[in-house]
Amino acid sequence: DATCFPQSIGMAATFDEDLYSKVGEVVAEELRAVGVRQVYAPVVNITRDQRWGRGQESYGEDVLLNSRMGVAYVKSLEKGGIVATPKHYVDNYGEGGHDSFASQMSWRALREVYLEPFRACVQEGGARGIMAAYNSVDGVPCSANSRLLKDILKDEWGFKGIVISDYGGVEGVHGSQRMAESIADALAMCLENGLDVQMANTDGSLLQSVKDGKVSQKTLDESVRRVLRIKFELGLFDEPFVDPVKAESIVRSPEHRELAYEAACEAMTLLKNDGRSEVHT
Numbered sequence: 001d002a003t004c005f006p007q008s009i010g011m012a013a014t015f016d017e018d019l020y021s022k023v024g025e026v027v028a029e030e031l032r033a034v035g036v037r038q039v040y041a042p043v044v045n046i047t048r049d050q051r052w053g054r055g056q057e058s059y060g061e062d063v064l065l066n067s068r069m070g071v072a073y074v075k076s077l078e079k080g081g082i083v084a085t086p087k088h089y090v091d092n093y094g095e096g097g098h099d100s101f102a103s104q105m106s107w108r109a110l111r112e113v114y115l116e117p118f119r120a121c122v123q124e125g126g127a128r129g130i131m132a133a134y135n136s137v138d139g140v141p142c143s144a145n146s147r148l149l150k151d152i153l154k155d156e157w158g159f160k161g162i163v164i165s166d167y168g169g170v171e172g173v174h175g176s177q178r179m180a181e182s183i184a185d186a187l188a189m190c191l192e193n194g195l196d197v198q199m200a201n202t203d204g205s206l207l208q209s210v211k212d213g214k215v216s217q218k219t220l221d222e223s224v225r226r227v228l229r230i231k232f233e234l235g236l237f238d239e240p241f242v243d244p245v246k247a248e249s250i251v252r253s254p255e256h257r258e259l260a261y262e263a264a265c266e267a268m269t270l271l272k273n274d275g276r277s278e279v280h281t
Helices: 008-012 017-033 063-079 107-114 116-123 146-156 169-175 183-192 206-211 217-234 244-250 254-267
Strands: 129-132 162-165
Touching: 008 017, 008 063, 008 254, 017 063, 017 244, 017 254, 063 116, 107 116, 129 146, 162 217, 169 183, 183 206, 183 217, 206 217
Parallel strands: 129 162
Antiparallel strands: none
16 A cells, blocks of 8 residues: 555656655655565666666666666665665676676776666665675676675775675576576575675575585674664664554555655656658668
């Protein structure tokens, strides 16, 4: 029953950061009211090939627009007590619009175009989550890419939050990308190279991997520390439950629906066919 706002590409068409900030505040308020404390959003992937079927989730092709809209939304979520998780880090669709395809981008293009919205969301927006993409960059899966997750994200940008895999991303390091002999080895590889949380954690191999020395105690402690820090910041150990009666009065309230209507009106984009187009043979 949540209030339904326009898709990200529609909000980008408003070119209105202030309006989008208000949308983010409402989203955060409704999320918190029903007990959700982390969202896997926003999508800040640069979308320049519409054959990729998820363009509506993004803010389009422009680096600056992606960055500004991403920061506006992330700030509102984080201010409202919700962990924002910009995704998919990074360049998760490849040549021809193939989803989760191996990235062939140069590091210069990655730096100047595809990584920039993520940097803005982390350093300016204060995002406490990042979702690693399914694909590989420079031949290394993003979920196990030390250059992306450690060198750039955590060391260079000073990211203190948690890096979570896309759903089944760790399993893909084994099954799709053939970089590990087993899912257990894939998880160990990802954790040692900067991943903090596996989604979904279904194989139960972590304890044995620590005992076998495939995952160091230092790595485990650091990831657990990052997760616990955020849970303490959110107050989950002090107030883990919400009031369902109060939630009913907040979710989809008349004020929130009014803002959704305003956002929908501002997102409308009219295209004009002035009749001047000609076909030349």
